[in-house]
Amino acid sequence: MPQNKAQEEFCQSIADILVQQILTDGRPFMSGFKGRPGLPKNAVTGKRYNGANIFGLWGSQIEHGWESNEFASYKQLASVGKQVKRGEKGTKIAYFDRLAVEDAKTGDEKLIPFLKVSTVFNLEQTEGYEPVIVPHVPLGERMAQVEQYIANTGAVITQDGNGQAYYKPSTDSIHLPDDGCWLSTDTMSPIEQKYAVTFHELGHWTGHPTRCDRNLKTRFAERAYATEELIAETYSAVACAKFGVTREVDPNHGRYMASWCGPAGLIEVLKHDPKAIMPIASAASAALTYTDMLNEKAEMLEMMRNAVNGQLTLRL
Numbered sequence: 001m002p003q004n005k006a007q008e009e010f011c012q013s014i015a016d017i018l019v020q021q022i023l024t025d026g027r028p029f030m031s032g033f034k035g036r037p038g039l040p041k042n043a044v045t046g047k048r049y050n051g052a053n054i055f056g057l058w059g060s061q062i063e064h065g066w067e068s069n070e071f072a073s074y075k076q077l078a079s080v081g082k083q084v085k086r087g088e089k090g091t092k093i094a095y096f097d098r099l100a101v102e103d104a105k106t107g108d109e110k111l112i113p114f115l116k117v118s119t120v121f122n123l124e125q126t127e128g129y130e131p132v133i134v135p136h137v138p139l140g141e142r143m144a145q146v147e148q149y150i151a152n153t154g155a156v157i158t159q160d161g162n163g164q165a166y167y168k169p170s171t172d173s174i175h176l177p178d179d180g181c182w183l184s185t186d187t188m189s190p191i192e193q194k195y196a197v198t199f200h201e202l203g204h205w206t207g208h209p210t211r212c213d214r215n216l217k218t219r220f221a222e223r224a225y226a227t228e229e230l231i232a233e234t235y236s237a238v239a240c241a242k243f244g245v246t247r248e249v250d251p252n253h254g255r256y257m258a259s260w261c262g263p264a265g266l267i268e269v270l271k272h273d274p275k276a277i278m279p280i281a282s283a284a285s286a287a288l289t290y291t292d293m294l295n296e297k298a299e300m301l302e303m304m305r306n307a308v309n310g311q312l313t314l315r316l
C-alpha cells in the first residue's frame, strides 16, 4: 500500500477510536481499558510508544481484551524467538523516518522526515504466550509515587478551589477542592479521583508559554478550547495509566460532551479531518514527556544533594 494511503488510513482509524470513545463514555479511555497499569511499550526495546500510537495500541488492547501492554513488529518478535500465531492481525503504528534526497539546487544530500506506517503485534498474539505475573503494588504506595511525581513538576497547587478544580492561566496555578470533597465509587477511591483530576489540570499547566507553549488557535480556531480540553483529558489518561490510577466519568461529563459534540465541536473536526488527530496526540504525548523530564531532573538533583551531603558528613 502506498505510504500516503497508509497514513490516511492510520489517521482515520485513530480518529475513529477516539470519536467512538467520546461518544460512548463522554471522555477518552474511561471504560473498557482493563489492562494492567502502564503505557503501551515495545516488547523488545522496552521503549514507550508515543503520540497517536498510544491511542491506536490502547484501542487494540480494549477491542481484544489483551492484558499485555507490550507490542513489537513480526521481525522484532522473531529476533527474540517469538512467533506470531497464524492468522493474527496486527495493529498499525506510525513513526517518523528520514528519507535521503538530493537538493535540486545545491546537489547536497538532505534528510526529509516523513511518516511511516508499519505493523506490530501484541505479545498475547504470539505462540506459547504466558501471562507475566506483575507484582501488586498497594494503592497507598502507588499514590505516594503520584504525589511525588506531581510535586517534582514544581507546579503551584493550592486546595482553595471551593469545591472546584481548575487551572488559572493568569496566575499559572492549579486550584483544587479540599481532600474531603473527593468521593469514592465502586471502582475508584477518593484519592484516585483527586489525582485523575489533578493530572487533568496539570495537563493544562504544561501548555503554558514557558513550557510546551501550545498554540492551538492557528489550526483549531474556535475549537481551540475543546482541543485543549481533549489534550488535558488525554494527558490525564496516559499519566493515570502510567501509575495505575483508576479514572471514572466525573460530574463535568456534560460540559465535556458539550464542547466535543455538536456542529462546532471537536468531533466534527475529527470526522472531516482525521489528520487533526496527529497534532492533538503529539501534544498530549509531549506534555507527558515534559513532566517526565521534570521528574528525571528532580530525581537527579536529589541524588546529587544526597551525594554532596554524604561527602560533607564524612570525616576524611
Ligand SMILES: [Zn+2]
Pocket (backbone or CB within 6 Å): 200, 204, 229, 232
Ligand atoms: Zn480542563
